[in-house]
Amino acid sequence: MTEPVVKAWDRAAEGWSSSSPIIHAWLRQATAAMLSEARLQRGARVLDLAAGAGDQTKDIAFAVGPTGDVLATDISPKILDFARGRIEAAGLANVRFAVADAEQPVHAQTPFDAVMCRLGLMFCMNPAAALAAAFNALRPGGRFVALVFGDPANNPCITTMMKVARKHRGLTGSVSPYADGGLFSLAAPGRLASLLTAAGYAEVAVKPLAAPFELPDAAAYVAFVRSSGSPIMEVLAPLDAPARELAWQEMEEALEEFRGHRGWLGPNELLLGSATRAG
Ligand SMILES: C[S@@+](CC[C@H](N)C(=O)[O-])C[C@H]1O[C@@H](n2cnc3c(N)ncnc32)[C@H](O)[C@@H]1O
Known part of the structure; x- marks a missing residue:
């Protein structure tokens, strides 16, 4: 993991943390499905990769x-x-923290019952390495579960914002939506399942989950992304403040199309991947 990538996530840290109520509501059902697929028992040992500000932790x-x-x-x-502050404030004493790259081998003396990763795996430039590291960290019979972004066509808020951001940056060349380390890197049909299978997992399953954003208006969604949506923030970062402002305004106008009778509903699709390290 390169220093600029770490710094980029550091820059989004405060925004992602303070957006926790929005994120929690957005991902409530998907997180419940993730926990269910992990088949957690009381007393289980869990590795939470790319844990962010600790909402799912x-x-x-x-x-x-x-x-x-x-x-x-x-x-x-x-x-x-x-994340540490959030866990302490909740009075939980069963969480430890470590700065670590998900693509690197895990240093732990006892294997884990489950390895989980909510909206982090797709940012790995080498997801196969991350899946191998998770596999080696699991006990036989242990579960791997990850949520990643699904098909770009079913995530029009993200694709619209990225398109507008790239236009304002003058990035006119075409890029694959499935580029390594990008928001949709694991969204290509069959990609996550084939990576899990290649890493040696059994019981491989990948299913789409609808996770729409319900907010008062497009402005609330843009406010969330401009403080915590690192990939889009980083595209706009080299622009001066007025130029950035124009881009955010254009995004907000474009996203107004998702306003309905009962507020704003931004379509969003995730993939829930799950697998077992066979015993
Ligand atoms: C979109 S946030 C998700 C955070 C949290 N899991 C959640 O769902 O609220 C993505 C997180 O992935 C982390 N991340 C990105 N690449 C990573 C890598 N290679 N290894 C570990 N963490 C990574 C970022 O620092 C960031 O905290």
Whole structure:
């Protein structure tokens, strides 16, 4: 993981943490499905990869209870500080934290019952390495579960924002939506399943989940992304402040198309991948 990538996530850390209520509501059902697929028991040992500001870490820590043990890791030291604060504020004493790259081997003396990753795996430039590291960290019979972004066609808010951001940056060349390390890097049909199978997992399953954003208006969505949506923030970062402002305004206008009778509903599709390290 390169220094600029770490710094980029550090820059989004505060925004991602303070957007926790929005993120929690957005991902409530998807996170519940992820926890269910992990088949967690009380007392389980869980590795939470790319844990971010700890929103799902908290849910995992409650699920495994005080006799359980959660190791939350992330490449961004700054975002992990927010996770630590969130877990302490919840009065949980069963979570440890470590700055670590998900693509690197895991240093742990006891294997994990589950390895989980919510909206982080697609940012790995080498997801096969991350899946291999997770496999080696699991006990036989242990579960791997990850949520990633699904088909770009079913994520029009993200594709619209990225298109507008790239236009304002003058990036006119075409890029594959499935580029390594990008938001949709694992969204190509069959890609996540084939990576899991190639890494040696059994019981491989990948299913799409609808996770629409329900917010008062497009402005609220743009406010969320401009403080915490690192990939789009980084495209606009080299522009001066007025030029950036124009881009955010154009995004907001474009996203107004998702306003309905009962507020704003931004379509969003995730993929829930799950697999077992066979015993
Ligand atoms: C979109 S946030 C998701 C955070 C959290 N899992 C959640 O769902 O709220 C993506 C996170 O992935 C982390 N990340 C990106 N690449 C990573 C890598 N190679 N290893 C570990 N963490 C990584 C970022 O620092 C960031 O915290």
